[in-house]
Amino acid sequence: MSSLRIAVIGAGLAGISAATALNEANHMVTIFDKSRGSGGRMSSKRTEVGDLDLGAQYFTARDSHFRQLLQQWLDKGWVAEWTPRLFRFDQQGLHESADQQQRFVGTPRMSALSRHLIGDLRFQSQTRIAQVHRDDDNQWQLSDDVGAVHGPFDRIVVAVPAPQAVALLKQAPLLAQAAAQATMDAGWTLALAFEQSLPTPVEACFVRSGPLDWISRNSTKPGRGGRDTWVVQSTPGWAADHLDADHETIATHLQQALSEVLGLTLPSPASLHVHRWLYARPTDQCNWGALAAPELGIYVCGDWCLGGRLENAWLSGQQAAKTVQ
Numbered sequence: 001m002s003s004l005r006i007a008v009i010g011a012g013l014a015g016i017s018a019a020t021a022l023n024e025a026n027h028m029v030t031i032f033d034k035s036r037g038s039g040g041r042m043s044s045k046r047t048e049v050g051d052l053d054l055g056a057q058y059f060t061a062r063d064s065h066f067r068q069l070l071q072q073w074l075d076k077g078w079v080a081e082w083t084p085r086l087f088r089f090d091q092q093g094l095h096e097s098a099d100q101q102q103r104f105v106g107t108p109r110m111s112a113l114s115r116h117l118i119g120d121l122r123f124q125s126q127t128r129i130a131q132v133h134r135d136d137d138n139q140w141q142l143s144d145d146v147g148a149v150h151g152p153f154d155r156i157v158v159a160v161p162a163p164q165a166v167a168l169l170k171q172a173p174l175l176a177q178a179a180a181q182a183t184m185d186a187g188w189t190l191a192l193a194f195e196q197s198l199p200t201p202v203e204a205c206f207v208r209s210g211p212l213d214w215i216s217r218n219s220t221k222p223g224r225g226g227r228d229t230w231v232v233q234s235t236p237g238w239a240a241d242h243l244d245a246d247h248e249t250i251a252t253h254l255q256q257a258l259s260e261v262l263g264l265t266l267p268s269p270a271s272l273h274v275h276r277w278l279y280a281r282p283t284d285q286c287n288w289g290a291l292a293a294p295e296l297g298i299y300v301c302g303d304w305c306l307g308g309r310l311e312n313a314w315l316s317g318q319q320a321a322k323t324v325q
């Protein structure tokens with residue numbers, strides 16, 4: 001196939017995966033993202049108390065292809081295994097978990113991996129694509145939200161969460177319909193730093209009771225260091241019930257919930273960050289892999305095409321790249 005000009009909209013792991021595969025196939029790829037940096041929901045915040053992973057907490061690698069790739073990332077030092085002392089909190093209270101799943105994290109923060117992967121690829125950040133249309137020569141033109149037009153492109157790959165993809169798929173109604181059906185759950189994240197380490201052995205915890213879903217002791221991840229930092233995530237149901245609450249209310253509720261899980265009275269945190277994810281994870285798992293309208297030259301990928309995990313986002317991007325023709 002001759003070299004094509006391809007726009008990838010979205011620099012999360014799915015978009016990066018598609019972009020790297022298409023680049024390896026000698027296409028001319030440009031990645032667009034509305035945010036300042038790359039990584040999407042694999043995001044981290046650099047703060048005065050260290051780097052905090054506010055989105056994805058770790059990778060799993062269940063797929064054999066993804067495991068091979070992960071080994072390369074491990075060899076390059078881009079990721080490391082994280083072996084937290086893992087607990088579970090449920091109706092029986094707090095107890096150590098027997099879970100043997102291997103977990104990996106980007107170092108020194110989750111989002112750093114996306115920078116390594118993008119490498120020299122052409123990446124246009126802070127560019128929110130508002131619409132895409134085909135011109136008279138059947139080439140794609142991308143308009144951003146300040147009126148600038150980017151193009152022409154022979155093909156486009158849409159790699160954004162399903163609700164945001166709908167607007168970009170107007171010219172491919174079947175794909176838009178599929179994206180409209182793929183609902184996504186919201187989530188609240190609270191990150192805390194304490195002057196003194198909390199007196200608890202907990203380094204990570206699955207929570208199966210109350211408003212919390214997950215607790216990470218962020219500072220126990222390889223390469224983080226700094227203060228005793230914690231990241232807690234709400235359940236989707238609790239987030240839906242508190243979607244428009246202010247950050248102070250969210251922080252109060254989630255700190256209270258953390259205190260109950262750990263069985264500790266928490267000191268005042270040295271710093272605190274609250275983040276709302278409108279589209280945290282797909283509500284349901286589906287097996288599309290990726291979507292395509294080859295007759296239009298438009299391809300779609302993202303975790304919502306395969307399941308709400310980083311490795312699925314990567315695999316979906318690979319699948320989309322394979323179908324590009």
Ligand SMILES: Cc1cc2nc3c(=O)[nH]c(=O)nc-3n(C[C@H](O)[C@H](O)[C@H](O)COP(=O)(O)OP(=O)(O)OC[C@H]3O[C@@H](n4cnc5c(N)ncnc54)[C@H](O)[C@@H]3O)c2cc1C
Pocket residue numbers: 009010011012013014015032033034035038039040041042054055056057058059060127128129130159160161164187189233277279280281301302303304307308309310311313
């Ligand atoms: C709080 C939280 C915790 C999680 N924990 C884990 C975990 O521990 N392990 C795990 O495997 N997975 C976890 N996940 C899920 C994981 O983060 C996602 O499955 C994965 O990051 C999705 O990647 P993606 O590329 O499909 O989408 P995204 O990462 O959402 O990337 C989409 C990109 O598109 C950009 N974008 C959107 N609209 C536009 C537009 N119009 N123009 C330009 N750019 C646009 C966005 O800025 C974003 O960068 C978690 C998710 C959340 C939110």
